[in-house]
Amino acid sequence: MTAAPDQTVAPDQPAAPAQTPADVVTVGQYLARRLIELGGPHVFGLPGDFNLTLLDEMLTVPGLEWVGTTNELNAAYAADAYARTSRGVAAIVTTYGVGELSAINGIAGSFAEDVPVVQIAGMPTTTARTNGALSHHTLVDGDYDHFFRAYKEVTVAGAILRAADATRDIDRVLRAALDESKPVYLGIPMDIAASPVSSAPLRHPLRATPSDPVALDDFRRALAEAVAGAGRHPITILAGPRIHRRRAEATLERLADHAGVRVATQASAKSMLPETHPASLGIYMGQMTPSPETRAAVDGAPLVILAGTVLSDVLTGFYSMGFDVDTAVELGVSSARVGAVTFHDVRLEDSLRAVEELVSTLDRGPAGAVTPRYPYRPDQGGAPAPAPSADEQGDSPLTQHELWTIVQEWLPTDSIAIADAGTAMYGALELQMPEGTDLLAQPIWSSIGYTLPATLGTSLASERRSVLFIGDGAAQLTATELATILHRGLTPIIVLINNDGYTIERVIQSPRAVYQGITRWDWQALPAALAPGVDVVTASATTAQELRDALTAAAEAADRAVLIQAYLDPDDAPPLLAALGAIAGGGVPPKR
The missing domain is CATH 3.40.50.970 (Thiamin diphosphate (ThDP)-binding fold, Pyr/PP domains)
Known part of the structure; x- marks a missing residue:
């Protein structure tokens, strides 16, 4: 993971010029500006005594909008859907202990379903934490890190901020959300929220870590061999929700436009490829697949490319898929696999693009007509009769x-x-x-x-x-x-x-x-x-x-x-x- 720009000055370098007031922001303002940059201008949550200073600082930033909800769990749910829809990050602000624990179920759902939500908890002061003061909203045992540890189970990165390295930790944690499409945690003590920090890092927009070019080239070669080994059969893609999380639907649709390609989607990715597209097979769920034709097309394919899939119980009809997972090509968020070989540091958006580039060079005829059935479409053969008038x-x-x-x-x-x-x-x-x-x-x-x-x-x-x-x-x-x-x-x-x-x-x-x-x-x-x-x-x-x-x-x-x-x-x-x-x-x- 790329580190944030170093804000210190090496001893053999000239001292930096004194900062002007315009170069200084508070920690809360810095965080607000990063959230806006990453597509999260709406912040969900509830006020509490430990986050009031933070909220006051964040809301001085033009463009940030507070969305007060009726409880913290609902805030987490709303932020999850906001991030899925806006295609950026989303943030919730809660108070320490009682608020953040109310939200943890929603954050766990975001972790399970790959949604980049930022949980921001306003905390008691640094002094109270250091001294182990017996405060309200704590477990009155002097340990202020119980809930930070709890959140480690449902987030990919986290930090409790200090003034000295607040901007570095904010950037590190937010970049992890971008890289992994998972929730992250920031604990901000009351005294830190209004601490002045340099705004200089804001000149450098945060970006997800790119793919390793060597690993990506190795994947391309292995992919070409696997596709060639499958003969002239249709190229069958099973697309999952992680394509959406990595904003790669346009690549999937370009891939589907090529002759000889057909695409089924998991239930959690339904309509990610327009279901009216000629290459669409509809949803695939193993023995629960609504259309027998779709199930036969996927299970009978000599090679299945699993693009951003999650092979959980419900999504696979309780593990009843008929294709061989071990010999498949699998495109994950940050790695790709061809058979038994895994290529690390290959981003899903890049591996899917590699599939599309390969397919564009192949001379394949049409994949053959497979029309999925939609039980509530009376115009399709085999569907039940329409609802009576x-x-x-x-x-x-x-x-x-x-x-x-x-x-x-x-x-x-x-x-x-x-x-x-x-x-x-x-x-x-x-x-x-x-x-x-x-x-x-x-x-x-x-x-x-x-x-x-x-x-x-x-x-x-x-x-x-x-x-x-x-x-x-x-x-x-x-x-x-x-x-x-x-x-x-x-x-x-x-x-x-x-x-x-x-x-x-x-x-x-x-x-x-x-x-x-x-x-x-x-x-x-x-x-x-x-x-x-x-x-x-x-x-x-x-x-x-x-x-x-x-x-x-x-x-x-x-x-x-x-x-x-x-x-x-x-x-x-x-x-x-x-x-x-x-x-x-x-x-x-x-x-x-």
Whole structure:
């Protein structure tokens, strides 16, 4: 990792000229300017006595905007989604102990899913730490590093700042976030936040560490041999979420444009390559893959290139992939592997570009038509019948199949679809995303409730409208952040799937257990309680036609937030969720 510029003067060099006031900033101001530089001008969090000086200093910097949230966990969730959407870093500021521990679940999710979030904790003074004073928000044992050590488990770099080397440590830690696409930690004592430091390092923008050119050339040669050894078969790419984290989607799309290439994506990378692209195979999840044609294309490929993938349980259909991982080409964030040989210090964005450059030199014919099935696209062969109209169904209750079929027909282009872990995610994964519409989900960490604060993050990071699908059980965990969304004048569409509890857990085990239920809320009254005077469109849907009408009205209300409550049977589940339940219960997935 490249060190930050040395700020000391060697003994045999002339002394530097005296600094002017313009050359000096405080530690808080320095950090704020770095965050803006790295694409994180919104800072999420809550005030507390140990971070007030830091916040006062940071907010003197023009362009930095404070986003106060209702709790620190929600701040971490919002920052995570903000970083995914803005493609920069995101930051949260909490107070020591009680605040940072409330946020640690969200930061752990960012670690698991490769999102560069900066956790900034305002700390007691350096003197209090040195003396071991028994202070509030501590464990009253004189040890002030308990929580710093805890964060070492879910971050790739961290520091508790001192005035003498504050800028160096800030730059080192932020560069680690850039290099690894992972969260980092900065602890800033109260007395350090306002300490004066040189602004000189700000003249040098932070950049991720580049690939080792020798290792990259060695990888290119090994890659060419592996591709040649696979014959003239189609080049099959399984693309994962780390391509998005490294901002390499444009390279992936150029790669897909070449003849003889086909691309499947993991569930956490759905729509990263437009699903209308001729080379798109849709999502691949081992035995849980929605389309049999897609599974056969990937499992039957003589060589699979794993580009930014994460081979976790859910993403692989509980490790049921049919290709040989050991003989595959694997492109990681900071290394690449061809068979048994690993090439270190090769960045994913460079290794993927090397694949594209190689493919551009090959004379390959078309890869052959493989059209993935999207179960809620009635125009595709083998798909279920469309949801019935009001005249056809009368007043029969809304079903999961009808819900997602109607959403497929309605979902707008150029939007951000967000689906919470559980029923919502497993329904949304089988949609075909319209042009320009991304799907944001958290299938690796799968922390229910993540997506409601995430909608705050996406709405601030992008002008595209956010469309959230979330279950009632998940929404109860983080519902208070709806207040922040509404008070800031943001206008997402929220489809709340009211199935009276935790349907995903019911599918897995003990559907009638007492713990599967939740208390019932008056969801349509909630916006008025959280944001009095804010005009919010609310609706409920118990039938297919009511849902169509509500979604039509939501699209027309572009200047207002919308909350639609869709009532569904607690035992009704989308096909992918039913498949997961069968596998988790030791059975086999239902025949599709």
